[in-house]
Amino acid sequence: MQATRNIKSDDLFKLKSVADPQLAANGKDLIYVETLISEEKNDYVSNLFYINVTEKSKAVQWTFGEHRNHSPRWSPNGQQIAFVSNRSGKNQIYVLNNNGGEAQPITNCVNGASNPVWSPDGTKLAFNVSLGKEEDLYSKEEKKDEKNKKLTPLEVDKMKYKSDAVGFYNGKFKQVAIVDLVSGEMELLTEGESDYHLQSWSPDGRHLAVTADLSEDLDFSFLNDLYLLDVQTKQLQKITNGTGYFGNATWSPNGKYIGLIGHEREFANATLSKIWVFDVEENELKCLTSDSELLVGDFAIGDFQQGTVSPGLLWSEDNNSFYFLATDHGNTVVYYGALSGELYPALLDQQHVYGLTTGGNVNTAVVAVSKPTLPGELFLLDVPTGDLQQLTFTNEAFTKEVKLAGVEEIEFKSKDDWDLHGWLMKPANYQEGEKYPLILEIHGGPHAMYANTYFHEFQTLAAQGYAVLFINPRGSHGYGQKFVDAVRGDYGGRDYADLMEAVDYVLENFDFIDESRLGVTGGSYGGFMTNWIVGHTNRFKAAVTQRSISNWISFYGVSDIGYYFNEWQIKAELEDIETLWKHSPLKYVNEVETPLLILHSEKDYRCPIEQAEQLYIALKHRKKETKFVRFPESNHELSRSGKPNLRIDRLNYIANWFNEYIK
Template identity: 30%
Template sequence: MMTMRKSLISLFLLTFIATSAADKRAMTVEDLWAMERIGEVQLSPDGSQLVFELTRYSMEKNSGITSLWLLSTRGGEPRCLTSTETSSRMPRWTPDGAAISFLSSRNGKSEIYLLPLNGGEPSVLTDFPLDIESYIWSPNGHRLAFTAVVNPQATGIEESAAWNKAAQESAVKAYIVDQLLFRTWNQWIVNKKNHVFICDALGKNYRDMTPGDYNSPPLDLTGLQDYVFSPNSEMLAFVSNRTAMPAANTNNDIFLILDENNEICLTADNEAVDNFPIFSPDGNLLAYKAMKRPGFEADEYDIKIYDLRNKSVISLTDHFDLSPEEMIWSPDGKTILFNAEERGREPIYRIDLSSRKIEKLISDHMNSSLMISPDGKTLYFKRQSSIMPNELFAMDLAKRAIRRLSFINQPLLSELELYAVEDFTFTSFDGQQAHGFLVKPPFFDPQNKYPLIYLIHGGPQGMWADDFHYRWNTELFASRGYVVAAVNFRGSKGYGQEWCDAVSKDWGGGPYQDLMSGLDYLVQNYSFIDANKVAAAGASFGGYMINWIATQTDRFKALVSHAGAFDLRSKYGSTEELWFPEWEFGGTPYEQPELYEKWSPSVYVENWRKFSTPTLVTHGERDYRVPVNQALQMFTALQRMGVPSRLIVFPDEDHFVSKPQNARLWWNEVFDWIERWIK
């Protein structure tokens, strides 16, 4: 009888599993955009609640709306706080915990709003002539600091706003430029600078704390928060680049405003990047992140401690061969918690200030938005993986027990057949070990043969990770029946600074050979990969590498290049941040032309007479980091040499394809292109 009962139970379980598997389906691009995205998260002053941004996109409306939600730190169902018809972003608790402030443009201009938690509708707090970009509360709740973009030549904020209005209404749209930097990423910034302002708790009596023709905070190479009040609310630390040509250096410095007429630079002796200042709980110490080498944006960060009492500086992490990202103080001021990219993950660490001993608290997946309870016992954070978008988690620091607080996308994820990333390691061309990830297609059968899509990341000092990427999503690439592989070639972050440094001045050398060695390893060690059906795709540096591959080998059936450099000399003359190519290629192309020529795919177009891999080229016309002329040159060369090719240009996109309907077109065109040539 017992045996029959066990058999019936086993049969039921097998039937349930088979039915569940049959109910699963492959992921689609519509699913990717249906995922609800958790953004900024803030812990309440008493540690009992979390407020977070949640963005929902509409494919039909081709846009998204961000609303604010409240969640108990004990878990449960989150509660919506703001309208889902207009966006609300950047939530901040008032220091007394009685209200939540946020930014919204619901009345036509970005202002700070205040939502009392004891009931009532949000009300506008500020009436500033310009859009407010970001803000923070002083710890005592008496003041706010906020940032706005001003015209430094204007006599005041009102004149700056009037000039903006006149420019918008004028039929003349010309830019008159007298100096670098005049545009960045996706916008022109002529006569525009970030400034930090302070106002009172009622949103009145504002004052520009960082006047002058400088960006404070800077436009790039920034920390998570680059202006902050001291615990007693009397001092303000901020980051700025005060050099004559910020476009050609990385000298971001940390400044301290002691009072209205007393400003000092704390990091004047370091010409490399300094950012992300945070005061210790007692206000005596200032932690910040610093690089060592001027001009190098991918140098390793160290956590530094500036003692405000004796003006001494010590490094906490110079013995740690990874680059700290976010950091927070423990409430007792004895330790700092931080995360850092490591081998495709983002673990969380804790360092003791007295011993400088570093311990790893969390190892798996990608962990960010670190927050700690007022009693120092619980760590709150966001976590994502290749099969789960960001969700909220908590860790008991004494027991090291982790619990999930939210599961926003559970209903949709439960429908999808997804395989988590698998790690692989191989010996590259020079004997060094390299690491990558592999993703299997839905309903994988090891007895079958599958085509391979080989993905190449940007940077080049980037990293393929165990994350749910909304642009280059490995699960979506696998959804059409492909095995997906992604190698963290030399130059990638998360493997020590020596590995990261190895790409500089060697763009088409070691990284390319790592990728080819990785491909050799994959087809030799995974019998389910069809070595005769391999495509490659990449963006940014990955797009450059696709362009390079196109001129160097014929082992791929199809290529996809997005936002990739083709001619490095002409790119130098049209990009915006000049420190990057000057470091990567040893100077300007006028003074040091050799490497610009050596590593430009444009120089090797004649190789297409020997082989011609069908290539799809895509680009955003508002991309000022890798300007669209690179895609036009690549496509022109492909066409003139008779290589099967297609060009897709998005007039309303930048370095990324960010609008839902554009993204759907991009994914469909990429899949169609690969399937056309590979199957």
């Protein structure tokens, strides 16, 4: 089937995200989550699908309806699936037998339930629940008359009182509870004014691994420690020593070891995550990758996948070896590790592995893979040979219908002799001998990584006739500790130079790019950098800044990370106004000559909208060419998981602005 048309922004409604694969211990039964976007509901719909991987059977849908069904987890004997669904109006945990029948609700908590974890004998489930001071597991929800709802003030006595993910602090804390599947009785295991994050259940059934920050002053603490929670006594045993941030705790099958992913914050939030193992019998914690530059986990940036899950260390039956995801030089890959410190790649290719499951097997894994022209599918990996066999073909019909632009990898030396890496995407209808405009895309973070993955925004721009350049400037993950740390204290310095030198490189090496028709865009840190660029060069004909930062002085205190992010990243506190202002794009507003479109979400608490308001008014006050677009009821994640119609509006605003000023 020949591709018949270019991709459009509203093709989001035709694409489906395939994520969170879970392979049963028998190595053959696979459950996963498929998410689509309902145009009618203007919302996301997720359901569970099953595949027998040994037979390579066709996927069979196991849940139905227009709800969000997700987080499937196999029971130890492989006969049941626990999952989370909002079919009742709130997220609750359900159990479904693998031989069919209706899913049965297991929880009915006032604020919902999440994160199901099976007990080793399969008779209980542990889960997370959010509770306020006067609430318990059996609290009944009061019916609210929204029309006559009485407004009340929000009392604030802490600095961490809002979050871009959940909004304003509501007096609730995340607790751990268990439910008996036979009797239906629920029991709360933690309490107090701290959040407890459930990780896993010990093979002997005696302990739950949980993480929490139990510091007295949480406003000044940025830790996450591992604790063992005794299921009977509810006592906590602290495993890590309050020096860093740890999570993804998984037990070896014999219960002797606990694998962790974390770091000790040596470089604040720019520190590479490493592999740690706690020896339960010896009461000893050891870092297995202390001398490695490998970044453990998936830190790739994308705008399509829904419900991806970090698997942590996946132990094998031998209690000695394990598999994990790692971020490396523009790819995420599967690695094999062992207690001896042995590390080597089990799947190393030009791709983004955003899901991994083994069921505890040594030689077999299922991976979720995306590439620039592959939105995302599941593959069966034969570990010894590295062979991949495709299991799902969810987006095959779509990818045959539309023209997707491929990428060419680029590598070059910066002027100060650093290795830089990125990609150039040709226009979808590229023809030899033609000249095309170029859009420079800049990722957020800044500690993230562009990767060999599907990016809907890039594809829609390529379909409009643009070449798209995206690179990982210093500050990006995937290239070692020195590289990722280099941006701290130097925003607008060598990171800016890296991006400009990337533009110079492609202009020198690709003759199809029209140097007189250049555009630039980016979000979050990429929005900051877009603002910085237009205040320092006029080489771009148009720019679009998204969810950006323009003023580090006013950023202090208004962001959910603002009171510490300045210190970590700009290396300046509020008293150092001179340094904060030096790194603020707003300082250079008089130099802006590039037409600038400003896109921002009303409820962005990460980069609050006042940052966009200041920039817009400053530009208009100086008679600069600009437009300001505010997206209602949206937060910092608009481009990735916001309301679908607004995501499409955003893509159209970007393309239309460039079409007006560049084409």
